[in-house]
Amino acid sequence: MKASEIREMSDEQLELTVKESSTALLRLRIQSQTERISTTSEKRVHRRTIAQCKTVQRQRELAKGSK
16 A cells, blocks of 8 residues: 555544554464465565554644644
């Protein structure tokens, strides 16, 4: 997901995306311990998505506080 797409999301969509990516990341971590994963880069993608969403949430929070 591109950063521009993330910035266009509403607060609710960001929260939902973080929750979904966290769940998927947990599943991948468990799966990597119990069996082989065909796409190891998937974990990196979910971690990056979570970080981007949380960054945008924090930027919005700071913007609201300064106004």
